[in-house]
Amino acid sequence: MNFYSIAMTKEIDTGESPTVSNVMARIRQHIFEGIYAPGQRLIEKDVVEEYGIGRGRAREVLKSLVGEGYLEFEENRGVRVRRLTRQGAIDIGRVREVIEGLAARLAAERTFTDEERSTLANIQAEMDRATEERDAETFAHANRRFHDLIVEVADNSVLTKQLEILRVPIFRIQFQQSFTTASMGERNKDHQRITQALLDGDADAAEAAMRDHVRRGNARLVEFADRLFG
């Protein structure tokens, strides 16, 4: 499962009313891509028109997304895309650290298939190359596939879902930040350590390396956000 393709379900273009889960997936994707920005209100009327559903349905979809943590709700004022405070970012970061660490542990505990081994090696090689060539965009893309692969191999549905939600509010910031090549060398060293531990099947090392990696990322993230927003 690749969480960057949450809403890659095909459009139903037959004039039929889209399913509730379909609409939810599309809104999630919009939030993820930043089409719906943090703090932006989602007006029921707009959702109704945009997705071609009734208002009752729209309200239920929005309430579900509130429950999942994508949206905030305020009485008589509807919903808006969840905003991130400085403290919230820190809180998320610490939880994300241990969850991503667990993903690495679980992945390392599993016996990799040959295909998984070569996929991992290929992604690592691509990141090495991108680091060498200071190609931030390629690195960012490979970075995503790297983390996704680990979560996929970890094969824990609870972890997958929680991590998806934890990643949403910081994804945009990470994206902007990723074009800073300054940290690329350090980040790739982390990746190499993680990759090695995974291929060795060393769960302790994999978890420790991943936690260090995420912790450093969190520190950069908070610093970056502070520079942006004061």
Added chain:
Amino acid sequence: MNFYSIAMTKEIDTGESPTVSNVMARIRQHIFEGIYAPGQRLIEKDVVEEYGIGRGRAREVLKSLVGEGYLEFEENRGVRVRRLTRQGAIDIGRVREVIEGLAARLAAERTFTDEERSTLANIQAEMDRATEERDAETFAHANRRFHDLIVEVADNSVLTKQLEILRVPIFRIQFQQSFTTASMGERNKDHQRITQALLDGDADAAEAAMRDHVRRGNARLVEFADRLFG
């Protein structure tokens, strides 16, 4: 914040329609207490009558709880209390292990107030006494307060919410199991280690001890559930 008192909000008995969040809290509490058993369907009409709200509202409340993970939804068949598969219990257990571990770490990183220190010491003393006297009920109660205190001191809103949801589906099983005095000695030894690490402010030790403790609990839980359900 004590997550066992989620729905302790007072009844509004004025004939007024209860607030949405109030109803949600009460349903959560019912699920937690097992009044709504896993797999049990929640019929919209019943919810409407039970809580005195309109059906539209009821549907939105239920959809929110689906989003939060308390309920499962199936098209044209409504919602039911989330069921737990064997694999699901294992997946939850592994995530819970690292989250509770993080709670212990965060708690240990904080400087305890005198009041917190004495509260912790009192709970530990109560558990020691209960273990000595093989008083399973007292032990179970103190055990809850112990884990709640740590989460509260950890003071991380993301952690608090995630842990609350993770605990729901296994709470009932833990409750039945808690009257088994067999593991009480072992469990209290774990608690002592955790308490000591917390009072020492040793974050590494606190996290490690808590993770070991939860991992052992998970193992007992799965074994217990297997005996129950085959």
Added chain:
DNA sequence: TCGGACTAAATTGTCAACAATCACGTAGGA
């Protein structure tokens, strides 16, 4: 006895209309 088709009740899905509330601009007076 078994199984399939049919009916009726229960339940969920959908929609439209109306009420309540909020946001915002404007007019009037000190």
Added chain:
DNA sequence: TCCTACGTGATTGTTGACAATTTAGTCCGA
């Protein structure tokens, strides 16, 4: 100029009725 009061449009809250679907029972024939 400033501030309050008011009114209007925009938005959310709520309800009820009706449609679609599922569920459960019954009848009937092989």
